[in-house]
Amino acid sequence: MIRNTAIFRSLLGLLSFFNRRHHLVAASRLRNVRSSLLFLILLFAIPAQAAQTDIPGPAGSVRFGTQVEVLPNGNFVVSDPFYDVPGGQYNTVGAVYLYDGATLKLISTLTGDSPGDQVGGGGITVLANGNYVVSSSGWHRPVGGGAVTWCSATTGCNGVISASNSLIGGTGYDEVGRTVTALTNGNYVVSSPFWNNPAAPLSQVGAVTWGNGSGGTVGLVTSSNSLIGGTAGDRVGLYCSGNSSSVMDLTNGNYIVRSQFWDNPSPVKTDVGAVTWGNGAGGTVGLISSSNSLIGGTANDFVGGGIMRLYRFSLQRRRDDFEQRQLCSQQSRLGQSVWANS
Numbered sequence: 146m147i148r149n150t151a152i153f154r155s156l157l158g159l160l161s162f163f164n165r166r167h168h169l170v171a172a173s174r175l176r177n178v179r180s181s182l183l184f185l186i187l188l189f190a191i192p193a194q195a196a197q198t199d200i201p202g203p204a205g206s207v208r209f210g211t212q213v214e215v216l217p218n219g220n221f222v223v224s225d226p227f228y229d230v231p232g233g234q235y236n237t238v239g240a241v242y243l244y245d246g247a248t249l250k251l252i253s254t255l256t257g258d259s260p261g262d263q264v265g266g267g268g269i270t271v272l273a274n275g276n277y278v279v280s281s282s283g284w285h286r287p288v289g290g291g292a293v294t295w296c297s298a299t300t301g302c303n304g305v306i307s308a309s310n311s312l313i314g315g316t317g318y319d320e321v322g323r324t325v326t327a328l329t330n331g332n333y334v335v336s337s338p339f340w341n342n343p344a345a346p347l348s349q350v351g352a353v354t355w356g357n358g359s360g361g362t363v364g365l366v367t368s369s370n371s372l373i374g375g376t377a378g379d380r381v382g383l384y385c386s387g388n389s390s391s392v393m394d395l396t397n398g399n400y401i402v403r404s405q406f407w408d409n410p411s412p413v414k415t416d417v418g419a420v421t422w423g424n425g426a427g428g429t430v431g432l433i434s435s436s437n438s439l440i441g442g443t444a445n446d447f448v449g450g451g452i453m454r455l456y457r458f459s460l461q462r463r464r465d466d467f468e469q470r471q472l473c474s475q476q477s478r479l480g481q482s483v484w485a486n487s
Contacts, residue, residue: 239264243301253301295361355428418448
């Protein structure tokens with residue numbers, strides 16, 4: 146790669162000038178000048194060889210580098226969901242590291258403290274403001290409760306996951322943080338479709354929780370900080386399949402939640418579906434209902450099973466959304482389109 150295109154072109158121009166005006170310069174001196182110019186041209190034209198630096202995994206590493214994300218400030222995040230605590234006391238607790246992009250020094254280490262926590266196993270999400278979020282849906286306090294941890298791009302996260310530094314599930318197999326969606330304003334949204342409401346109690350009602358991109362959202366997932374379903378099996382936060390998020394980010398920083406399996410409790414109608422607008426600056430919370438959502442009127446309407454963004458220019462994104470809608474439309478059997486204001 147040529148390191149300085151402007152200088153390279155200037156040197157070529159000088160060489161061309163001497164070729165055209167050779168009658169003004171003695172032949173011997175011209176050869177010397179041309180040799181010097183050619184040397185300079187070659188000096189700038191030789192591609193710079195980037196030095197490779199290997200970063201060894203810390204003690205206990207198993208799959209160091211499972212995911213690597215470079216942050217806007219130049220630092221980078223490395224995950225190892227199968228990290229073992231040295232000594233064999235705890236296996237597969239997982240770890241996520243933040244490194245200084247300039248010095249390659251380790252800045253922080255976030256780990257679990259129970260076998261099978263697999264910290265970072267749900268992925269690392271880089272936010273629009275440069276910070277990042279660590280998803281650990283298999284975190285084991287309780288078993289499979291799951292956790293989502295916000296981390297600073299400059300200082301990272303040090304220590305073990307807990308309710309004081311993470312959004313967590315309170316019931317076994319809540320799997321909080323199954324997917325995380327970054328919003329355009331720097332905040333984020335956590336989808337936990339298998340969250341169980343302990344207050345009812347109801348299983349797999351699902352929850353979608355807004356996260357503060359500047360400092361994180363911590364504590365238990367509840368109806369006071371999340372949009373939730375009111376019937377067992379609503380699975381709010383699930384879209385089409387278990388690995389797809391129901392949250393769609395909007396260009397203005399807000400978001401929508403698609404809940405195609407939502408059941409209307411009164412009158413009882415199964416899988417009518419619902420679509421809910423979410424406030425990107427603070428979240429939308431409470432039970433899904435006809436007062437805060439667009440809902441279906443007949444059983445198996447599956448409203449929300451197919452939604453397409455409206456774009457002015459991006460043909461490729463239109464195609465992507467159309468293909469996703471086609472994938473889910475067989476399940477949703479949509480028969481009508483509704484325009485919505487973001």
